[in-house]
Amino acid sequence: MKISRRDFIKNGAKGLVGGIIVSSVPSLVRDIAAAASVPGSYDWEKHYWGFVCDNERCIGCGKCVVACKLENKVHWEPEYNRTWVERYVFTEDDKVFVDSPNAGRDGFAKEPISTKYDGLNIRKSFFVPKLCNQCDNPPCVTVCPVGATYKTKDGVVLVDQEHCIGCRYCIQACPYGARYILPDTSGTHFGQVRVVDKCTWCYHRITKGLLPACVEVCPAGARVFGDLEDPTSPVRRILSEKRVYVLKPELGTEPKVYYIGFEKGVY
Amino acid sequence: MEGFLFPNEGIIEWDLLIVIYPFITGLVAGAFIVSSLYHVFGITSLKPVARFSLITALSFLLVTPIPLQIHLGRPERALEMFLTPNLNSAMSAFGYIWFFYLLIVLGEVWFVFRPDIVKYVHSSEGLKKTIYSALALGVYEISEAELAIDHKIVKVLAFIGIPTAFLLHGYVGFIFGAVKANPWWSTPLMPIIFLMSATVSGIALLLVSYVVVSKIRKTPIDQACLRSLSLWLMGFLSINVVLEGLEVFSMFYEAEESWAMISQLITEKISISYIGIQFISGAIMPLFVLGIVEVIGLGGNEKTVIRFLASSLVLVGVFAMRWNVVIGGQLISKSLRGFSSYIPPVFGISGLITAAVIMAMPFVILAVLMYLIPPWYDEAQPARREPLSFGSRPR
Numbered sequence: 001m002k003i004s005r006r007d008f009i010k011n012g013a014k015g016l017v018g019g020i021i022v023s024s025v026p027s028l029v030r031d032i033a034a035a036a037s038v039p040g041s042y043d044w045e046k047h048y049w050g051f052v053c054d055n056e057r058c059i060g061c062g063k064c065v066v067a068c069k070l071e072n073k074v075h076w077e078p079e080y081n082r083t084w085v086e087r088y089v090f091t092e093d094d095k096v097f098v099d100s101p102n103a104g105r106d107g108f109a110k111e112p113i114s115t116k117y118d119g120l121n122i123r124k125s126f127f128v129p130k131l132c133n134q135c136d137n138p139p140c141v142t143v144c145p146v147g148a149t150y151k152t153k154d155g156v157v158l159v160d161q162e163h164c165i166g167c168r169y170c171i172q173a174c175p176y177g178a179r180y181i182l183p184d185t186s187g188t189h190f191g192q193v194r195v196v197d198k199c200t201w202c203y204h205r206i207t208k209g210l211l212p213a214c215v216e217v218c219p220a221g222a223r224v225f226g227d228l229e230d231p232t233s234p235v236r237r238i239l240s241e242k243r244v245y246v247l248k249p250e251l252g253t254e255p256k257v258y259y260i261g262f263e264k265g266v267y
Numbered sequence: 268m269e270g271f272l273f274p275n276e277g278i279i280e281w282d283l284l285i286v287i288y289p290f291i292t293g294l295v296a297g298a299f300i301v302s303s304l305y306h307v308f309g310i311t312s313l314k315p316v317a318r319f320s321l322i323t324a325l326s327f328l329l330v331t332p333i334p335l336q337i338h339l340g341r342p343e344r345a346l347e348m349f350l351t352p353n354l355n356s357a358m359s360a361f362g363y364i365w366f367f368y369l370l371i372v373l374g375e376v377w378f379v380f381r382p383d384i385v386k387y388v389h390s391s392e393g394l395k396k397t398i399y400s401a402l403a404l405g406v407y408e409i410s411e412a413e414l415a416i417d418h419k420i421v422k423v424l425a426f427i428g429i430p431t432a433f434l435l436h437g438y439v440g441f442i443f444g445a446v447k448a449n450p451w452w453s454t455p456l457m458p459i460i461f462l463m464s465a466t467v468s469g470i471a472l473l474l475v476s477y478v479v480v481s482k483i484r485k486t487p488i489d490q491a492c493l494r495s496l497s498l499w500l501m502g503f504l505s506i507n508v509v510l511e512g513l514e515v516f517s518m519f520y521e522a523e524e525s526w527a528m529i530s531q532l533i534t535e536k537i538s539i540s541y542i543g544i545q546f547i548s549g550a551i552m553p554l555f556v557l558g559i560v561e562v563i564g565l566g567g568n569e570k571t572v573i574r575f576l577a578s579s580l581v582l583v584g585v586f587a588m589r590w591n592v593v594i595g596g597q598l599i600s601k602s603l604r605g606f607s608s609y610i611p612p613v614f615g616i617s618g619l620i621t622a623a624v625i626m627a628m629p630f631v632i633l634a635v636l637m638y639l640i641p642p643w644y645d646e647a648q649p650a651r652r653e654p655l656s657f658g659s660r661p662r
Contacts (some may be wrong), residue, residue: 086271098604144356145348166344172280177276
């Protein structure tokens with residue numbers, strides 16, 4: 001059979017177009033299926049999440065730290081944390097002591113942690129839970145050279161760990177120490193190593209209508225989570241009733257973790 | 268470790284590799300500026316090192332990305348910087364600036380050395396002839412008219428190269444200066460301080476390596492050139508000291524919340540490398556000594572030795588400055604209540620050995636380049652080469 005060049009090109013082009021269409025069907029089907037099966041049809045344009053930490057309620061039990069590590073497969077070692085608890089001790093002679101033994105993971109009730117400041121003339125003492133502030137104006141997102149860290153429409157800052165190159169500029173840029181680099185041993189649900197990780201406010205849970213793990217387990221109600229767009233949410237209620245503060249407001253990062261019971265010297 | 272650190276702060280994330288990166292970039296920028304002082308501004312006293320400084324800049328420039336690359340947690344994803352850059356990030360500009368600068372330096376090197384390369388094609392044989400033919404890129408025309416055009420192109424490239432060198436290194440300063448979370452880094456003076464110290468380090472490097480190479484080649488050192496380098500070094504070093512002093516003085520004077528930590532950092536944690544090496548032995552002493560050389564009558568040899576030693580001290584001082592910025596800034600906890608500590612390991616990917624190997628690489632490249640395209644005008648080269656005729660090029 002003799003095929004003219006014209007036919008060859010014509011048929012070849014047809015085959016190519018056909019091939020592209022056929023081969024794209026599975027991914028098209030998958031996309032349509034994915035769009036249809038969004039759990040509870042979560043629409044990220046309809047939410048804007050916020051967080052409240054009540055320093056007057058926190059009892060320093062450390063359950064939040066443990067829950068976070070279990071829920072998010074955060075490494076158990078104390079140098080890898082999506083959330084932690086700090087203890088502040090103010091003495092009568094105006095000295096301030098701050099610590100967070102094992103990031104608060106083991107609580108503060110057992111010796112020697114509980115007796116560390118015995119003998120000091122203590123005026124007051126309290127705990128401060130810390131986690132990612134999901135800043136409205138996040139410096140980490142600005143500095144990421146590849147756009148691996150980004151802000152979602154519902155106000156949460158996430159890291160695409162399959163894209164992160166591990167330059168750690170975001171760790172330098174975060175004023176709150178919320179970020180850390182994953183060690184060589186695989187952790188988190190994404191199984192990535194040597195990329196940056198941080199608190200997501202349990203994005204996988206909140207998009208299904210659940211609470212972040214730390215909020216869920218807090219026995220004292222010191223962590224409150226909710227939708228800033230929803231006038232009936234507990235976070236909105238607190239923000240309209242209480243005087244709140246954010247960490248390092250002078251940096252203009254606009255944090256969305258609001259603290260009740262602020263004290264000078266808590267950064 | 269001392270005081271309270273945020274729990275995630277236990278590790279110094281930007282380590283020794285990130286200290287040598289701005290050091291190397293600074294040497295590139297500084298060396299290039301020396302070559303431009305001759306090629307653009309016609310400072311003829313620098314002619315003996317003009318071509319040498321150009322290939323020095325190229326040698327260091329080629330090594331610049333290496334410490335960054337191997338410092339990445341995921342080096343295999345490095346190209347994402349080009350493919351999906353976040354243009355809001357200062358860091359994303361690195362690849363583009365570096366690549367653009369590489370093109371300019373390569374272009375300038377080629378145009379400056381083209382007449383030599385063409386001569387070598389004719390005078391060499393075998394493998395060398397092949398290499399030179401490849402380097403000539405098929406252009407063998409070296410008539411006077413052609414060389415005049417070359418000369419103009421070199422001037423344009425050197426001219427564009429100056430702001431690009433400033434951009435390359437000012438950008439490095441900006442990477443640090445724009446981190447508002449870090450009180451020791453966050454100052455708009457940072458890019459200009461990096462620029463000045465870059466220029467200082469580049470001139471010092473040229474002075475040191477010009478002396479060393481002359482000793483190895485057993486050629487006389489051009490004292491006028493050495494003096495010129497020394498004077499330019501003093502000039503830039505003076506500006507640099509003033510700027511670095513101004514930076515810390517204004518921090519002291521404004522005495523913001525972070526000052527308590529910064530004063531503790533520079534007087535205790537990094538006092539040796541900051542006050543001792545960066546300021547005293549790396550700047551004040553060399554300035555003093557270089558000044559004395561200008562005033563009192565000394566023999567050529569003594570002058571050479573003193574200028575050599577002073578420039579070596581300056582190089583160590585600038586390295587200390589990089590250390591004090593990169594490591595010093597990370598020692599202060601963002602809790603403003605404690606300090607971490609850092610001692611570089613000997614082995615490992617971020618260890619002293621790796622850093623030493625990276626620091627040696629530009630010198631190896633430079634040696635190869637000096638062998639292939641000798642940058643010296645004095646022609647103490649093998650006699651079989653014909654004398655060069657540059658036509659209207661300045662000699």
